[in-house]
Amino acid sequence: MATCPVCGASVDEAAAKQTSGFTAHGAKETDPARGTRQFHDGKWVYFDSLECRSKFLRSPESYNKPA
Ligand SMILES: [Zn+2]
Numbered sequence: 489m490a491t492c493p494v495c496g497a498s499v500d501e502a503a504a505k506q507t508s509g510f511t512a513h514g515a516k517e518t519d520p521a522r523g524t525r526q527f528h529d530g531k532w533v534y535f536d537s538l539e540c541r542s543k544f545l546r547s548p549e550s551y552n553k554p555a
Contacts, residue, residue, distance in 0.1 A: 490534035493551040494543050499523045499534040528552070 490499045504523035524541050525534045528548055535541040544551050 492536045492540050493533060494535065494540035497536040497540075499525075499536045501525075501534055504534050 490501045490504070491497070492499050500523060504525045523534060523536050524538055525532050526541055526545065527533075528544075529552065533544065535544065
């Protein structure tokens with residue numbers, strides 16, 4: 489399980505992969521309700537919703553906490 493960096497909800501990675509594209513740039517979602525992902529800073533980031541992804545893309549640095 490991945491965790492949404494915006495709201496902290498758990499995201500089913502398998503479902504998100506199934507419903508999104510596999511390219512590094514601009515993955516397209518066909519079923520946003522099942523989660524989505526975005527390639528950012530060399531790795532995939534998973535989100536539970538398009539809304540969270542939009543928030544993240546607006547200011548990724550505020551959600552991208554160092555491990
Ligand atoms: Zn979220």
